[in-house]
Amino acid sequence: MKKLINDPQNVVPEALEGMAKAHPDLVKVHFEPNFVYRADAPRQGKVAVISGGGSGHEPMHVGFVGYGMLDAACPGAVFTSPTPDQMYEAAKTVHGGAGILLIVKNYAGDVMNFDMAADLLRGEGLQVESVLIADDVAVESSLYSQGRRGTGTTVLAEKILGAAAEQGYDLQRLADLGRRVAENGRCMGMALTSCTVPHVGKPTFELGEEEMEIGIGIHGEPGRYREPLKRADEIVERLMEPILSDLPFRSGDRVICMVNSMGGTPLIELYIVYRKVAQICEERGIQIARNLIGPYITSLEMAGTSITLLRADDEMLSLWDHPVKTPALRWGM
Amino acid sequence: MPLTQEAVRAWLQRCAAVLEENRDYLTQLDAAIGDADHGVNMDRGFKAAMARLASLNAPDIGSVFKTVGMTLVATVGGAGGPLYGTFFLQLGVKTANKQELTPHDWAEALEAAINGVIARGQARPGDKTMVDALLPALEAYKAALQEGASFAEALARSAAAAEEGMKATIPMIAKKGRASYLGERSAGHQDPGATSSYLLLQAAAETWADAA
Numbered sequence: 001m002k003k004l005i006n007d008p009q010n011v012v013p014e015a016l017e018g019m020a021k022a023h024p025d026l027v028k029v030h031f032e033p034n035f036v037y038r039a040d041a042p043r044q045g046k047v048a049v050i051s052g053g054g055s056g057h058e059p060m061h062v063g064f065v066g067y068g069m070l071d072a073a074c075p076g077a078v079f080t081s082p083t084p085d086q087m088y089e090a091a092k093t094v095h096g097g098a099g100i101l102l103i104v105k106n107y108a109g110d111v112m113n114f115d116m117a118a119d120l121l122r123g124e125g126l127q128v129e130s131v132l133i134a135d136d137v138a139v140e141s142s143l144y145s146q147g148r149r150g151t152g153t154t155v156l157a158e159k160i161l162g163a164a165a166e167q168g169y170d171l172q173r174l175a176d177l178g179r180r181v182a183e184n185g186r187c188m189g190m191a192l193t194s195c196t197v198p199h200v201g202k203p204t205f206e207l208g209e210e211e212m213e214i215g216i217g218i219h220g221e222p223g224r225y226r227e228p229l230k231r232a233d234e235i236v237e238r239l240m241e242p243i244l245s246d247l248p249f250r251s252g253d254r255v256i257c258m259v260n261s262m263g264g265t266p267l268i269e270l271y272i273v274y275r276k277v278a279q280i281c282e283e284r285g286i287q288i289a290r291n292l293i294g295p296y297i298t299s300l301e302m303a304g305t306s307i308t309l310l311r312a313d314d315e316m317l318s319l320w321d322h323p324v325k326t327p328a329l330r331w332g333m
Numbered sequence: 334m335p336l337t338q339e340a341v342r343a344w345l346q347r348c349a350a351v352l353e354e355n356r357d358y359l360t361q362l363d364a365a366i367g368d369a370d371h372g373v374n375m376d377r378g379f380k381a382a383m384a385r386l387a388s389l390n391a392p393d394i395g396s397v398f399k400t401v402g403m404t405l406v407a408t409v410g411g412a413g414g415p416l417y418g419t420f421f422l423q424l425g426v427k428t429a430n431k432q433e434l435t436p437h438d439w440a441e442a443l444e445a446a447i448n449g450v451i452a453r454g455q456a457r458p459g460d461k462t463m464v465d466a467l468l469p470a471l472e473a474y475k476a477a478l479q480e481g482a483s484f485a486e487a488l489a490r491s492a493a494a495a496e497e498g499m500k501a502t503i504p505m506i507a508k509k510g511r512a513s514y515l516g517e518r519s520a521g522h523q524d525p526g527a528t529s530s531y532l533l534l535q536a537a538a539e540t541w542a543d544a545a
Contacts, residue, residue: 033407054410080370080410108510112415112453116406139514146513200360200369219368221514 001201008198012055012075019062023327026066033083035090036062037072047165047174048072048095051103051158052087053110054079056197057218060155060297063328069162070103070326071095078197078300079219081109087117091126099127099171101178103157105150106134129171131178133157135185135308137246138215138223149217152258152308153185155296156320159329163322181310186243189306190223190235191216193264195299214238216262218299218306232269236276239307244284249309251285256310256320261295264303270294273305290320296328334484335433338394340541342386345401347536349379355532362525366512371413371525378409378417395429398422412510413526416450416463423449436484440475447471454509461505461512461519463526470495470534485542492538495531502527 005011013031020029027036035052042048051061052074061073072090076082091100100121104114111132118128133150161178169177191213194203204220207213212235215223230238249255259274261267270293281288289312297306312320323332352359352375359372382404391397398421406418427442428434434442447467456462473494477487502524507513512524 076410077370077374079368080374081412081414083407083410083414085407108454109410109412109414112412113410116415116418146510149514197369199373200364204364204369217511217514219511221368221511222518 001196001198003196003198005198008201011198012077015055015058016062016075019327026325026327027062030089030093033074033086033089035072035074035086035093036065037090037094038065038067038070041071041094042096043071044096045098045168046096047098047169047171048091048100049103049158049162049165049174050074050087050090050094050100051154052076052082052090052114053105054081054219056195056300057297059295059328061158064155064158064162064326066324066326067333068166068322068324068326069158069329071165078199081107081113084113084116084120087114088120091117091121091128095126099129101161101165101171101174102128102130103154103161103178104130104132105154106132106147107149108146110150127171129175131157131161131175131182133182133185135182135187136217137186137188137242138217140224149221151189151218152187152260152297152306153182153310155258155260155292156185156256156308156310157181159324160316160319163319163324166322167319177315181316184247184311185308186246187306187308188239188243189216189218189260189262189304190214190239191220191262191299191302191304192229193301193303195220195263195302197300212304216302216304218262218297220299220302232272233276236273236280236307239305240277240280243307243309244280244286247311249284249286249311252287253311254287254289254317255281256290256292256312256316257281257288258292258296258308260297260306260308262302262304262306263295263298264301265305267294270305273307277307289317335435336439336541337433338391338397341394341397341434344537344540345386345397346383347540348533349383351532351536352376352379352529355529359525359529362523362528365522366507366515366519367525368411368511370411371529374409374411374413375417375529378405378414381408393429394431394434395425395427398425398428412454413529416454416526419449419453420446436478436487439484440471440478443471443474456509459505460509461502461507461524461527462509463524463530465502465505465524466495466498466527466530466534469498470530485538488538488541492531492535495534499523499527499531
């Protein structure tokens with residue numbers, strides 16, 4: 001294992017210390033339990049929007065804390081869900097009396113830990129709603145499985161819901177909007193290489209020099225199939241077809257499109273991916289109204305990409321354009 | 334002879350030691366069908382629980398279990414945190430205000446703990462989870478008591494049933510947790526959660542062979 005770290009056991013706290021030093025104007029960091037929260041929290045009268053998940057997907061979620069996005073983010077150990085005490089303490093610190101919205105990705109651990117936190121908070125008389133993101137079309141629906149994983153749509157949901165909370169949406173209206181975003185977002189990813197969890201020290205899975213995994217999960221969960229490496233355009237077709245046919249996206253739809261790096265894939269390759277995504281959308285009469293290209297929901301140093309499409313209405317687009325000021329996403333101010 | 338708080342603490346110490354010994358093994362099992370963190374997470378959680386217990390002057394056995402449960406919830410993460418946290422918190426509820434546990438007390442506590450795990454995780458028998466080791470262990474334990482077996486004998490049969498249940502997860506297709514994403518590819522691998530559950534019950538049978 002070759003990594004720019006000091007001690008595999010201290011990766012998360014040391015990264016959080018660095019973040020606190022880098023962005024004191026935007027965020028504060030609380031240790032034990034660990035959470036990152038807005039420097040100006042609590043904001044009275046505003047619903048507190050809180051998310052969290054395993055570390056190793058930076059900038060998600062800690063990089064999205066700030067004006068117009070998250071009030072707090074709870075980072076777990078690398079690829080491990082955060083614990084209920086983190087969400088509980090974060091919520092108590094940032095809530096402004098208008099309730100708490102939890103944005104949860106659909107993994108067994110995340111769901112159970114956020115549920116326990118919600119139980120604890122409700123036990124103290126706080127109003128809590130949860131929005132579950134389960135957008136990964138690589139997981140073919142089955143009555144018995146855990147269901148789809150939460151992936152790229154999470155980033156778009158955090159931006160849109162954060163803006164809506166800033167504009168004064170009440171908790172119920174915010175939760176309804178969140179569920180609408182969750183229902184209209186679809187994502188699929190692929191990997192060129194594995195990644196290595198620092199405290200494990202070995203690659204999470206093996207992938208041959210000439211192979212790729214189509215439908216990879218953000219923790220290296222296996223995808224739909226593995227096959228010999230193809231040209232970028234063919235790879236994009238393999239990701240776009242399941243995404244487009246699932247919702248389905250139709251001619252005339254407007255979408256927010258995210259082309260994401262899994263961590264190891266450079267921006268120049270993401271633009272090659274976006275070029276093909278845009279061609280396919282044009283051919284189908286789908287209008288990409290907004291786009292986001294870069295590393296936003298990563299899997300450590302994994303090389304690969306994921307494509308997310310969110311069918312957006314006027315309300316979502318206007319909230320997308322609302323100013324945001326976080327360590328990783330900043331526009332309009 | 335009923336179990337004292339000292340015997341309960343001895344079991345928990347043994348659990349922590351066994352999980353440390355099996356940390357890499359559990360993580361390897363998890364790497365095959367999950368996300369390669371189960372051994373590391375359980376080891377971290379039990380070490381933290383032992384540190385908390387060392388300075389805890391517990392008035393009853395329930396407080397010991399409750400402390401372990403709360404510590405696991407806050408330190409394990411993943412699915413293991415809420416599931417094992419709930420397991421020990423429920424043991425704590427059933428043993429509140431008790432200074433000793435009879436064989437019957439243990440049956441009640443174990444049943445509540447396993448029901449708590451099922452309620453939290455929504456897994457059914459055959460889903461390739463810790464439930465597949467825990468439920469047969471509970472049934473074997475209760476059956477042994479009904480047949481008039483000694484506490485030690487009932488615990489031994491319970492651990493044997495857990496081991497069998499653990500091995501029975503190998504051909505199963507996972508229907509819960511990250512392993513479920515593999516679908517049929519999850520068959521042929523032993524479930525890491527069922528394995529850690531077996532290790533805890535085996536530790537009980539070993540630790541309490543004399544105490545019970």
